Amino acid sequence: MLKIENLHANIQEKPILKGLNLTVKAGEIHAIMGPNGAGKSTLASVLAGKESYEVTEGSIDFKGKNLLELEIEERAREGVFLAFQYPIEIPGVSNVNFLRTALNAKRVHEGLEPMNAKDFMALVREKAKMVQLDTAFLSRSLNEGFSGGEKKKNEIFQMAVLNPSLCILDETDSGLDIDALRVVAAGVNQLRNKDNAFVVITHYQRLLDYIVPDFVHVLQDGKIVKTGDKNLALELEEKGYDWLKA
Amino acid sequence: MQEPTWAHLQYEKPDFQAISYYAAPKNQKKYNSWDEVEPEMKEMMRKLGISMDEQQRLTGTAQVAVDFVMDSVSVATSFKEKLKELGIIFCAISEAIQEHPELVKKYLGSVVPSTDNFYAALNSAVFTDGSFCYIPKGVRCPMELSTYFRINEGGTGQFERTLVIADENAYVSYLEGCTAPVRDENQLHAAVVELIALDHAEIKYSTVQNWYPGDKNGKGGVYNFVTKRGICEKAAKISWTQVETGSAITWKYPSCILKGDHSVGEFYSVAVTNHRQQADTGTKMIHIGKHTKSTIISKGISAGFSNNTYRGLIKIGKNADKARNFTQCDSLLMTDTSGAHTFPYIECENSSAKLEHEATTSKIGEDQIFYCLQRGIDEEKAISLIVNGYCKEVLNQLPMEFAVEAQKLLEISLEGSVG
Ligand SMILES: Nc1ncnc2c1ncn2[C@@H]1O[C@H](COP(=O)(O)OP(=O)(O)OP(=O)(O)O)[C@@H](O)[C@H]1O
Ligand SMILES: [Mg+2]
Numbered sequence: 001m002l003k004i005e006n007l008h009a010n011i012q013e014k015p016i017l018k019g020l021n022l023t024v025k026a027g028e029i030h031a032i033m034g035p036n037g038a039g040k041s042t043l044a045s046v047l048a049g050k051e052s053y054e055v056t057e058g059s060i061d062f063k064g065k066n067l068l069e070l071e072i073e074e075r076a077r078e079g080v081f082l083a084f085q086y087p088i089e090i091p092g093v094s095n096v097n098f099l100r101t102a103l104n105a106k107r108v109h110e111g112l113e114p115m116n117a118k119d120f121m122a123l124v125r126e127k128a129k130m131v132q133l134d135t136a137f138l139s140r141s142l143n144e145g146f147s148g149g150e151k152k153k154n155e156i157f158q159m160a161v162l163n164p165s166l167c168i169l170d171e172t173d174s175g176l177d178i179d180a181l182r183v184v185a186a187g188v189n190q191l192r193n194k195d196n197a198f199v200v201i202t203h204y205q206r207l208l209d210y211i212v213p214d215f216v217h218v219l220q221d222g223k224i225v226k227t228g229d230k231n232l233a234l235e236l237e238e239k240g241y242d243w244l245k246a
Numbered sequence: 247m248q249e250p251t252w253a254h255l256q257y258e259k260p261d262f263q264a265i266s267y268y269a270a271p272k273n274q275k276k277y278n279s280w281d282e283v284e285p286e287m288k289e290m291m292r293k294l295g296i297s298m299d300e301q302q303r304l305t306g307t308a309q310v311a312v313d314f315v316m317d318s319v320s321v322a323t324s325f326k327e328k329l330k331e332l333g334i335i336f337c338a339i340s341e342a343i344q345e346h347p348e349l350v351k352k353y354l355g356s357v358v359p360s361t362d363n364f365y366a367a368l369n370s371a372v373f374t375d376g377s378f379c380y381i382p383k384g385v386r387c388p389m390e391l392s393t394y395f396r397i398n399e400g401g402t403g404q405f406e407r408t409l410v411i412a413d414e415n416a417y418v419s420y421l422e423g424c425t426a427p428v429r430d431e432n433q434l435h436a437a438v439v440e441l442i443a444l445d446h447a448e449i450k451y452s453t454v455q456n457w458y459p460g461d462k463n464g465k466g467g468v469y470n471f472v473t474k475r476g477i478c479e480k481a482a483k484i485s486w487t488q489v490e491t492g493s494a495i496t497w498k499y500p501s502c503i504l505k506g507d508h509s510v511g512e513f514y515s516v517a518v519t520n521h522r523q524q525a526d527t528g529t530k531m532i533h534i535g536k537h538t539k540s541t542i543i544s545k546g547i548s549a550g551f552s553n554n555t556y557r558g559l560i561k562i563g564k565n566a567d568k569a570r571n572f573t574q575c576d577s578l579l580m581t582d583t584s585g586a587h588t589f590p591y592i593e594c595e596n597s598s599a600k601l602e603h604e605a606t607t608s609k610i611g612e613d614q615i616f617y618c619l620q621r622g623i624d625e626e627k628a629i630s631l632i633v634n635g636y637c638k639e640v641l642n643q644l645p646m647e648f649a650v651e652a653q654k655l656l657e658i659s660l661e662g663s664v665g
Pocket of ligand 2: 040042085170171
């Protein structure tokens with residue numbers, strides 16, 4: 001599904017990603033861990049296509065397409081979804097209106113009819129239930145005045161409605177209470193299928209008790225320096241990152 | 247009289263000798279029915295969400311009675327008979343002068359005297375038509391009344407006059423839409439609107455202004471120099487809502503004189519400027535009666551190389567015990583080359599008054615746009631969502647038929663505007 005080769009990316013002339021390789025197949029869950037400032041969010045942003053990041057070298061293949069040639073919204077419609085570390089507030093735009101606009105943009109891209117209001121509301125209710133998001137949040141302004149945890153839940157809710165093929169979760173677990181963490185993890189596990197894949201960025205091994213990864217990668221200084229299975233996360237929990245330094 | 251120069255506007259003064267002060271549609275006949283109106287004109291009205299097709303309207307959910315003023319002449323008024331049954335008078339002002347001189351004499355110029363300002367004087371001197379509306383005591387007008395203005399002829403100005411009177415305990419919602427075709431020259435629109443809300447009456451006056459704004463480089467466009475003012479008697483309420491997207495220059499301050507005790511004035515405004523457009527708009531709330539209350543919500547959006555100014559005056563007279571005002575004034579910048587300015591004036595002669603003022607200026611969030619894009623929403627749609635969200639409190643004040651249209655207008659006026 002996703003093949004990143006020798007990826008180099010700068011922000012304001014400053015190199016952040018320095019030759020990153022990562023291959024993700026459909027059906028897999030990859031966890032990415034690593035110290036603050038290592039470039040995890042940068043990787044997520046580069047995949048999403050954020051313009052302030054400049055890719056200087058390397059390639060990204062997504063479902064047979066050159067991802068780097070696609071516009072941000074095209075990537076999204078092709079199935080790249082980023083659950084933001086810091087979700088954005090848009091005052092006056094209701095959660096459902098936003099989501100319906102997004103879903104229909106994707107459907108039109110796929111050659112489908114826009115979804116009518118009735119079917120859409122049914123879908124939205126079902127998915128809200130799945131992540132235990134109170135329906136009051138549907139008509140509220142997008143993320144405005146949501147608590148940190150509610151914002152994160154809302155990201156997973158959007159993900160559930162849009163049903164993307166590549167889900168990138170940037171520290172979705174941080175700020176969640178234990179119950180919310182379980183709910184979000186259960187949501188991810190329900191969404192998981194053989195045709196989609198997850199890249200889960202996290203600092204805490206705890207999340208991986210609920211969302212069991214196939215691979216755990218350590219991203220340090222702009223590169224993946226170690227890859228293992230879920231036990232690597234436990235080891236990191238114990239030892240930290242210093243021992244991996246070259 | 248001199249032209250006012252205090253506004254934050256730069257433009258070449260109109261040549262008042264070169265303007266033609268009266269123009270009538272070439273086929274001078276009065277339209278007997280909506281079917282006789284040219285398709286092009288119908289199309290324009292359809293764009294504004296207005297239909298004069300009474301049959302269609304009768305079967306639809308909402309009803310709008312329309313008076314159509316082209317250049318200097320009112321060409322068609324619909325639903326007149328139906329309104330007449332309720333004692334409501336809705337007609338061209340030229341007709342009202344003939345048919346209802348007692349009302350016209352009593353109220354015309356009572357809120358905006360001919361000496362009020364340069365453009366009001368000009369209007370008073372040259373106006374030939376416009377709209378007139380009278381709602382009798384205790385009557386709640388069952389449909390939206392609407393006037394649609396259009397400058398059609400080259401070389402003309404439009405100087406229409408509107409007079410709306412809501413008698414005691416009456417209610418009316420009045421809509422006004424404007425367009426003008428593309429022309430290289432600047433055209434002058436100097437209208438006067440007077441509202442009179444007698445005891446316990448309520449007037450809701452909504453405007454969607456889409457006069458031609460000129461081209462990208464600021465060539466052509468309408469000069470919109472308008473005086474709008476209403477007076478509230480005891481416990482009356484006047485609510486101005488405006489969505490201003492057009493005109494090269496806008497100079498406009500729909501105001502309320504809160505004369506009666508417990509009267510209420512409201513001003514909800516969205517003003518969008520793009521390219522080289524300039525707007526200097528706002529309101530005056532003159533509190534004279536006791537316990538008078540006013541609310542101002544203004545949203546300015548500037549794109550391109552435009553300038554957008556909010557100018558407002560809150561005046562609390564010495565007898566206006568316990569007067570209250572709340573003002574919220576937000577500016578959104580779409581580009582680094584556009585400007586947003588705020589000039590709030592307060593004159594307070596009564597210490598029991600309570601005034602609140604909130605103001606913000608922000609740049610449209612790149613993060614917000616990125617967030618939308620990441621969800622698959624294209625940039626144009628993203629901007630429209632964000633801007634509409636930003637203006638929501640104001641758009642919510644518009645009657646349904648107009649709200650949808652106003653949203654589309656915002657979208658069109660901001661096309662390709664982020665820089
Ligand atoms: N706009 C910017 N200008 C300069 N440096 C930046 C900018 N944005 C990010 N960086 C730097 O890029 C580096 C990588 O940041 P990134 O957000 O990818 O880290 P991260 O691995 O996600 O960290 P965390 O675990 O704290 O979320 C950091 O050193 C950060 O300071
Ligand atoms: Mg991060």
